[in-house]
Amino acid sequence: MMKAPFHVYSVLLLALAVSLTSCSQQNATTVLEGNAAELTYVAPGEYDEFYAFMSGGYSGQITAYGLPSGRLLKEIPVFSVYPENGYGFSEESKPMFNTSYGFVPWDDSHHIELSQTDGEFDGRWLFVNGNNTPRIARVDLTTFETVEILEIPDVAGLHCAPFITENSEYLVSGTRFSVPIPQADVPITSFKENFKGLINYVAVDQESGEMSLAFQIEMPGFNYDLARNGKGKSHGWSFLTTYNSEQAHTLLEVNASQKDKDLLAIIDWKKAEEYFKAGRGTERTTSYYHNQLDESSGIAASTEMTTTTILDPAELPDMVYFIPVPKSPHGCDIDPTGEYIVGNGKLSADMSIYSFDKLMATIEAKDFDGDINGIPILNYESGLHGILKKPGLGPLHTEFDGKGNAYTTFFISSEVVKWDVEKLEILDRQSTFYSPGHLTIPGGETKKPFGKYLVAMNKITKDRYLPTGPELAHSAQLFDITGDKMKLILDFPTKGEPHYAQAIPASMIQPNSKKFYAIEENTHPYASLGEGQAKVTREGNQVHVYMTAIRSHLAPDNIEGIQMGDEVYFHLTNLEQDWDVPHGFAVQGANNAELLVMPGQTKTLKWEPFRPGVFAFYCTDFCSALHQEMSGYVRVSPKGSDVELVWGLNDENKSAQTSR
Amino acid sequence: MGLGLLLLLGVFLFPIWQITLEAAQFPGGLRLNIWINRFSGDEGGGDIIKNINILNHYIGMQYIEPDSIPELQYFPYVIWAMFGLGVVSMVIDRRWAYFTWSGIMIVLCLLGVYDFYLWLYDYGHNLDPMAPIKIEGMVYMPPLFGEKDLLNFYVKSYPRLGTILVAVSMVLSFVAGWFGKNKLV
Structure with a gap:
């Protein structure tokens, strides 16, 4: 030819x-001949x-x-x-x-x-x-x-x-x-x-x-x-x-x-x-x-x-x-x-x-x-x-x-x-x-x-x-x-x-391909290296949510006391230590994107509330059988509201006082 | 007998039992190695206890917490004590001494296996009533020895090199008594 x-x-x-x-x-179709399929076939499970x-x-x-x-x-x-x-x-x-x-x-x-x-x-x-x-x-x-x-x-x-x-x-x-x-x-x-x-x-x-x-x-x-x-x-x-x-x-x-x-x-x-x-x-x-x-x-x-x-x-x-x-x-x-x-x-x-x-x-x-x-x-x-x-x-x-x-x-x-x-x-x-x-x-x-x-x-x-x-x-x-x-x-x-x-x-x-990040090597300043360290802190209008993810919940998953005008930083630490268990994080109305966090990592998403109300957040990576349950709510109140900053998982209701 | 005692110390170098959980999502299986004084997983496989606990919490099994299992603390002393008694039996160097040592070892091993069974029974049966996944009549006791289906996992439980070394050390002690100086007293 x-x-x-x-x-x-x-x-x-x-x-x-x-x-x-x-x-x-x-010539496009006639060029292929013989065992082309065999030469490119990689069977399921093979590399x-x-x-x-x-x-x-x-x-x-x-x-x-x-x-x-x-x-x-x-x-x-x-x-x-x-x-x-x-x-x-x-x-x-x-x-x-x-x-x-x-x-x-x-x-x-x-x-x-x-x-x-x-x-x-x-x-x-x-x-x-x-x-x-x-x-x-x-x-x-x-x-x-x-x-x-x-x-x-x-x-x-x-x-x-x-x-x-x-x-x-x-x-x-x-x-x-x-x-x-x-x-x-x-x-x-x-x-x-x-x-x-x-x-x-x-x-x-x-x-x-x-x-x-x-x-x-x-x-x-x-x-x-x-x-x-x-x-x-x-x-x-x-x-x-x-x-x-x-x-x-x-x-x-x-x-x-x-x-x-x-x-x-x-x-x-x-x-x-x-x-x-x-x-x-x-x-x-x-x-x-x-x-x-x-x-x-x-x-x-x-x-x-x-x-x-x-x-x-x-x-x-x-x-x-x-x-x-x-x-x-x-x-x-x-x-x-x-x-x-x-x-x-x-x-x-x-x-x-x-x-x-x-x-x-x-x-x-x-x-x-x-x-x-x-x-x-x-x-x-x-x-x-x-x-x-x-x-x-x-x-x-x-x-x-x-x-x-x-x-x-x-x-x-x-x-x-x-x-x-x-x-x-x-x-x-x-x-x-x-x-x-x-x-x-x-x-x-x-x-x-x-x-x-x-x-x-x-x-x-x-x-x-x-x-x-x-x-x-x-x-x-x-x-x-x-x-x-x-x-x-x-x-x-x-x-x-x-x-x-x-x-x-x-x-x-x-x-040499890494399977996950060793959590004990995580030096992120906003990491929560265990669920017990999950918390919410306020510095002026900046709110830092130290959140953890592990199958199948986010902690804290209830947060109240956010006010309009706040800049909320969700610092999500994935506590998993196993291969291929990422967790994701998305919160309604976020003007940026989602987070996808590999095991052992901490990542931060900035969120500026758009209006008062209660907004859902959830894990975006189908991580486990109860992935659909891996979600939570953040309550946003008008500026100057007297709603106290509280957070928790399973109705713990932690606050700045109780967590000290 | 000296060789037997050295082999006995092998329990500090090798796991004594292994429970393997096999399922589609876990290529190669999740392997829990049980040592005389600790647990371990595969090299680079992450924190095995944590990974098993995450899976177990869906069905309400208790968390495995190595620090709350007293056996892991005192079993090493038992081994050292038996090592000491073995040395004594070598000093005595009489058939009765070796046989006695072997006898105590056999009793201890049986007690150890029974204790292991109790732990497995407790983990398998003592379930949290708030568990997300509840299946009527289902218990999750892993096999003591052998293989078994537990929901999506196929569970295998077999002794490892540590146990085999203990067994060999008992045999050697018996042999020492049998072929050694044939003096009863």
């Missing part, structure tokens, strides 16, 4: 992008072989899927508030959303990076970037919870992030949009003189995983798109694609697509680190937030940071280089050996593959072809391993199987192409439905790919599933890549718009 040979290559083909999908469509973590794009979250079944395991809230469990609504989690722009409850999550040791996944943490209000988050893979968010200052559209180095030393994070640095009220037309792009190096603490912004490299005002760090022999180097080297500030669609070649930035980050440690950077005042969750109290706290260090390549030699890449490159991917760097121009008919050894020799020989702002441009031909001729249209991203093969997605021709990295030969091509963006192979960007499967994340869904009105789920497609030919074995809908995903053997995550 070969496709027709490619002909008529020109930029005009871009215009065909929308219509091309129709020619692939006819998937891999976890796949997918970014959520405009959902701002991350989803965890099982492979090969394509079953959704969990949506992990990261950059967007999540009323489903109270993330961003509970008092404890609100600080996670603090930025230098205030509380920002949404973002656009793009690239998943699992932590690595010696160029291989270690299953400890997961990092993801927030594009819009530039941030990087860290998820703890023992709890699948977001535990840290670091804002990146003075960048815009943090797309080129958070690409990890071989031992998780740094997350390389570049700006997609160049902006005035420092921010200034200048005409947009002054782009070329005023706009710059920062490449940020975020250091990761090797023990705790804690992130900190180490230094920022000030680059010409291009759009920095995607990056990878070297591995093995190329460890210590970063490679970043750029587009809009035209420096257009309007109608980029046309004006940023004029040059025949854009640039690949090559950064010697060990050199940059040396300069940084030697104090060769310039300290600059700025503002950005660092938000961290204290895992024992479950409370997030924000710190405003006010300085950063800028490294200027014009003053610091031998740190940054450029090499031309054909037309508006997108992905930049490095093979498992660390030798080959794939820089594919998405508007180019060919793909350029660079050789690390040759790049180093080119630098050594100072074989330069001019410079930009003092940054040497390497001679294109000298750094090239070779050209992959006419592989398809609109190459975006490449991953590897560890057997010498690369797999590249082609957005316009809607296919995945398998090719031999060394020999630059095309081995196989399979249609995807439709228009893939990223792809992932378990461990496919590391030194040790696990191979076996390939997931293509398509940008266009159309008729793949039962229709759901104009807004459709994005579609992922699973290929078996164990044979010579790739074999489509499964379609599954995804949440949001997954950009990148990474997949890791379940055996590296499953044994």
